[in-house]
Every structure is written in structure tokens, then in C-alpha cells.
Amino acid sequence: MTTVDEPKVTETPPPGRPGPVRATVAFLRNTWRGLTAMRTALVLLFLLALAAMPGALLPQRALNEPKVEQYIATHGWWGQLLDRLQFYTVYSSVWFASIYVLLFVSLVGCLLPRSLEYVRQAIAKPVLIPRNLARLPHHARTEVDGDPAAVLAAVRGRLRGWRQAQRTEDGRALTLSTERGFVRETGNLVFHFALLGLIVAFALGKIFSYSGQVIVLANGSEFCNSGVVDYDSFTPGLRVDGTHLDPFCVKVNDFTAGYQSTGEAVHYESHIQYQSGADLTTNTWRPYDLAVNSPLRTAGDRVYLLGHGYAPQFTVTFPNGQVRTGLIQWKPDDMTTLLSEGATKFDPPDVTDPAQLTKRQLAISGLFAPTALFQNGLITSTFPALTAPAVSLDVYKGNLGEDNGTGQSIFDIDQSMVADGRLKLVAKANLRPGESTKLADGTTIRFDTVEQWVSLQVAHDPTQDYVLLFAVLMLLGLITSLTVKRRRVWVRVSSANPDGDGDGAGRTVVEIGGLARTDQAGYGEEFTRLSARLLDAARGVAPQVGKDA
Amino acid sequence: MPVDEALAQNSTYAYVAAVTVYVLSMFFYLAEQAFGRRAAAQPAKELVAASGGAIDSGAVDTTADTTEEPPDEAGVRGDRPLTERLGRMAVALTVLGAGIHVVSIALRGLATHRWPLGNMYEFMSFVCLIAVVAWLVMLRRFPIRRLGAFVLIPVFILMFLGGTVLYTQAEPVQPALQSYWLIIHVTVVSSASGVLLVPGVASVLYLVRGAYDRDPKRFARFAPRLPSTVTLDRLAYRTTIFGFPLFTFGVICGAIWAESAWGRFWGWDPKETTAFVAWVVYAAYLHSRATAGWRGNRAAMINILGFAVMIFNLFFVNLVTTGLHSYAGVG
């Protein structure tokens, strides 16, 4: 870029009192000019950087809602003020969006005139030669044999790749104007337009994307992307209502993890099968190895393996001989030992009377350890793999409170029912797989086995490929614009003695002048080398790089 | 695969050796400065250009050549063989230090059977190596040997912190970190941070030298030994236009990795946010150099701010905040 100073806002006062229309136009024009000035862009860039920062320093709702609540609670009025000012939702806040939009407008306003200027320059011929080349910062001069036209032709041969314009001056001298590095402007424009494209694609992505998480047992269980209800949690984009999801199904067959001796996971893998598109109607399953960093991509969605955990399976044999089996995920409390907690709940069989039902519901709640260690009767886990699994159970009987409309955690019993005395602790037991315990009423509870579950994330973002495309274009434009140097070189050849006889007869004067339009530093040597090559060409001798002109 | 403890131990020894050699080298640079006379008075023309602060001033710049720096030793060649020798030894020591440093990083990788950028200690070590290398490369193009000590001071501080506070035993890394995009991402971003240390230092010195040029009483003891503001500005700019696209590329790789590891390419995680802020600040730096009234001092300050944000990202975000990126193996 060369001339980038902001346009001068010079108001010539209109004669007489300006009419309201005139005043409005003037106001709009000034606002536009102000907004598209380079200095404004700079200030807006700073504001953007400043406005983005709180998002890194304060907890954000989009990332961690509980942490936000906790922050507000511990910071009193200050926390609440920040909440009201949208500091916990920085990237969807009014002020962040305003800066973003202003910068966008500024960018558009800056790019329009520059594109026109770009086209104008692309068409225009290289500028006229200055009168006196000796006054340029870089110049060289020599006299050679040969007639001007032939000498200039030889010189031009050495300037391939430069934009050239040959002219005749005063009917006597031949001049050549050349320039190089216009692609720098191209790079700059590509960069800024790609930036524009990226911003638009990113914003569209926010509107039409969705993501959801779901836990699936790794024992051949299935998950289908048919609606929001299938998910444990779902985050829609602004224009997504969860009704038209891309249909596909996955079936999770197994899960394996590798651990370091410290219990840190080094490797996750899950063999799944999936179907989408036509496979759904033909019920064809295709295999896929799901692993961290290698999501399944199908039907425009991606499925990620996020984490895993255990689901203990219990069989309850009621006093009348009826049997029920319960299998549901428990939640890891400690990521390095996978000590998990949960609650597996049972309704007594053959009971339809709600009053009876709510007296005889059962809940098995407690802790599960994949590698159990009992200390003073308390269970802990020492390793995340299933080497010595055991559960430590509290068995509750009574009313689970499932119908009181508040919705309860699948990992816990409703403690308020316990406090009320409507749900009573009836037994405690520590069990290993295959072991069972008997309640006072004759019910037996058997800890059968353990299954694994995986937590999957499904993500949909229709514009992310465009974002990548624009990002790559930006990078290419940036590199071009920062590395290409713009250079101008002029050559004037004229007869040493135009009148024909005397000393200089048949001799031709070659003058070269050069100008760096960008990156002047180091241009001196560059020019010396170039002019040496050109003068060598003019002399008709083979070019020798580095030889003095 | 288990960690090879012997190799890990040797890697640590090499790290300590590299730091020691850097410190030694730093003293040689300082000795060169102390024994050397102040640089020869700058040609008057250059001072004018320098205090104007701008070289890339746009359309037709006829001052181009006059702003070129005289060679480092200009005018003082004959009478300072000692300082010259000290300076050359300093550079030789820096190269030696960098060599040992490379060995340290390579051994760490061999010991853990993985790419040696898995925790903060390793990042810090790599960033410093790149900073030193970047400076050595620029040294071949610019008369900036006098800056050696000022580059090595932050390198020493970072490596000291890396080797003490942030030190982490050699161990494998968690699953999310095993991906070649991650390797590219982390390598490129740490390289960019290292490269950008050089313009950061140059810009600080620009402010010092600029203050001295305006008022010779300020920083009168050591500012005269610094290269001219023109050289410092150019050094900062040249290095930044290498570091900035590198950083951009690194962030893009990070987004590609995040897309395949975390389910989204960008999520305003604290680390991502801070990288974005740093990127915008460097973009502002490049803009400022093309905006009347913002060149010179202001541009230098913006560049310093940019590097400050990079360092903040490396330390604060890894140590204090908890995002997906907080895997750095400390705390």
C-alpha cells in the first residue's frame, strides 16, 4: 500500500442556511468518511481487542454456567453489575457486536474505494519517466555503442516480468517505465476480502449450527439424531429449533481406553457402526473407529468421542420372585480414578396403584470404583481401568418423588424425599460383581456386572469449511502482501550526439533510475545489482552479477 | 511406552548447560558494550529521519537511502579489536548455547517418545530457542550485535522460570494431545511467539533510543550504544512480518485441531480469545505503520503490547484460567 492516509474531511460551507436534507447528507457523508478512515479502523481494532479480553478473564456462560453463578454469588453487586453489562456473555453482547459491526462497515467502506483504485491502477500504464533521473535516490548512467532502439530492446529483455511502457520523448529519446510488485496490492485486497468473508461465514455458522451431547452405553446401544429429545444436552444456533436435524444413527459396540500408570488416559477408542442417507432405508450399518481426534463425519454432522464412564448393572429379585434388571450410567467424580457415583432406580413389578408404588420404589445409590480399595469400610478407587470393580451401596425404599414435577438427576436420588422421611435408607452394602445382598423384606440385590458408556458430542456447522477457506486465503494474501516489494525502474536511452558527427557518433547514453515504493531498506544494493545487469545488457555483454556498472 | 529416565536426565542437564552458556554469552555482550566506545555519532541526516520516526511514509520516499544504517563498526574499527573480539565471542557462545539447547529439546523428545512440546516447561524452552535463533538470523541482516544482551535477558528469565516454577517431569501426554495437527499447531505457535520476542525487545529499545534522541539526558548511559531508531524500527517490522503470518498459520492449525478434537473450531476458550487479541494487536501494529501520526513511538508501543499479550497467553492463561487448553501440566 502506498497512500493510505485518511481522506480529508474538508467541509465547504454551503451558501446560506443548509436545508435539513443537505445537513443530513453532510452528516451521513462525514460519518461514513470518519468510519472508513484508516485511523478509525485502527481504533476499532483496539476496541475489539479490548472488548474480547474480558471473555478470557471472566467465566463465560457459554463455557461454564455454574462458574458464572458462583462468580456472581461471590462478587456481590459487582458481579451483578457485570452480569447486567453482559460480561459473562461477551461474544454475544451488544457492545461486542457493535464493535464487530462497525469494524465490518469500516472494512467494507475501506475496501470499496480501494478496489476501484486497484482496478484503475491495474489498467493504467506505468507512470511517466521523471525529467531528471539523476535526482532519484538511485540512478546509474553509461554510454554504449549501438543505436537507441536496439539498446532499449536489449534492456527490456532483462526486465521480463516487469510491467513496461515504452514511450518516445521529445522525438529524440526513448524511455521505458517499468514497475513490479503490483501483486502486493492483490495480496492486500485478497487478505481484506477474505477477512470479510470469514467474518460473514463465522456469523452464519453461529446462526445455523447446533451441537448436542449424549451418553450411550457401549454395549451395542444406539443413538439416532432425530430430535432434541434424544440428547442429554443440546445447544442450538440462533435459527435452529431442533426439528430438522440431519438424520443418522450410530450404534456403539465397545470402548477401550489405555492408561498411564498415573491413571491418566493416553488412548480412547470405540468401535461403532453408523448409518445415514440411503443406508437408513436399507438398514445398512457401516463400521467406524471412533477415537479422540478422529470424529465420525456423516450427513453433514460430526460425532466426537468425548469421554467415558461406567454403568453398573443390578438385578433385583423381589420377594414374590419377580426379577428386574437396571443398567444406567453413573457419573465419574474423579477423572483419574473414575470413582463414580450414581443412582439406579426401580419400580416394583405388578404394582399399578400409585399409592402402593410410591411406598415400594427402590433406589440403589452409591459409589462405584473400577479398581476398588476399601479403607475402614469406605470405598475409593486407585485406578481408572476395570481391574477390581466394586460398589458401595445405599439402598433406599419408598417414594422416589419422580412425579413431583421437578425432574430429577439421573445420577442421584431426590434428597428432599429422604429428608421428608418418604424415602428411607433400608440397607448398606459393599459388593463385587456377582455378589448380592438381601434386604429385610426378602428382596435381593445383585451386582451383576459393569458396562462402559461413552459420551458423544454431535456437532453441526454448515459454514465451517468456508471459514477455513477464507482463513487460508487470508493467510496467502497476507504473505503476498507482506513479502512482495514494489519497485519502479525507468530507463532513458538517447543518442550521445544526436547531430551525427564528432566524438559521440554512434554512441548511446543509457540512464537508469529506480524507486522503491515499499520496503526501501536494502533497495540500494538491489538497485545496484539490477542496474548492473541492465547496463550489461545494454553493452551487449553477457550479464555478470555483482560486476560494477 | 515408558519414559527413558537417563535420556530425560541428560535433557535436563543440557537445558541447564544451555542457560549457563546463554548467561555467559550475555556477559560477553555486556562487556563488549562496556568496553566499546559509544557508537560513532550518527550522520545528521539520519537523526533527522529518525526523529521524524517514519520511513515507510508512503508514495514517493526520497529519503530511502539516507536512512540506511552505517555498518556497526563504522568509524570505530581501528581502535577496538578487544571489543570486536568480545562481541564475536559473544555471538559464538550464543550459537553454542543454541546448539546445546537443541540437544536438550531433542533428548526430551527421545526420552518421552513424543514431540517435545507437551507441557509449559517444554513450550517455554522451545519458545526461547526460537527467539535465540530468530535473533541470530536477523543478526546476519542487521547491525544489531549490540542488542544481544537485551534479547538474552528475557530468554534467560523465561528459561529460568521454565526450569524452576514450571518444571515438569518427562511424561507422555493425554489423548487429546496426540495428533499431528496439534504438533504442527503447537510448534508453529511457539515458534511465532519466539520470533515475536525479537520485535518486542527491539520496540522497547526503540522507545529508549527515541527518548534519548529527543532528550540526550535521558538514558544517556546506554542509549547511545543502541542502534538508531531507524534500525530498531526496521528490525521490529521485518521480524514481525515474518512472525505474524506464522502466528496466523499457527492459529489456523489450532482451529483445525480443535475442530477434530473438541467438536468446534473456535469456542472463545480463554487461550483462543487471548490469541485472537494478540492477533488483532499485531494487525493494529501493521496498520499503525501505514497511518499518519501512528508510526514510530506508537507503533513500537503496539508491538510491545502484542508481545505482552503473547506472554500473558503463555503464562496466565495456562496457569490461572481453566479452559480446554489448560492441559499444560502445571497446577
Ligand code: HEM
Ligand atoms: C477487521 C479489521 C482489519 C484487520 C484485522 C486488518 C488487518 C490487516 C493486516 C494484518 C494488514 C497487514 C497485511 C497486509 O498488508 O495485507 C493490513 C494492512 C492494511 N489494511 Fe487492514 N485490516 C482491517 C481493516 C482495515 C480497514 C477498515 C482498512 C481501511 C481503512 C484497512 C486498510 C489497510 C491497509 C491500507 C493496509 C496496508 C498497510 C500496509 O501496507 O502495511 N484495513 N490490514
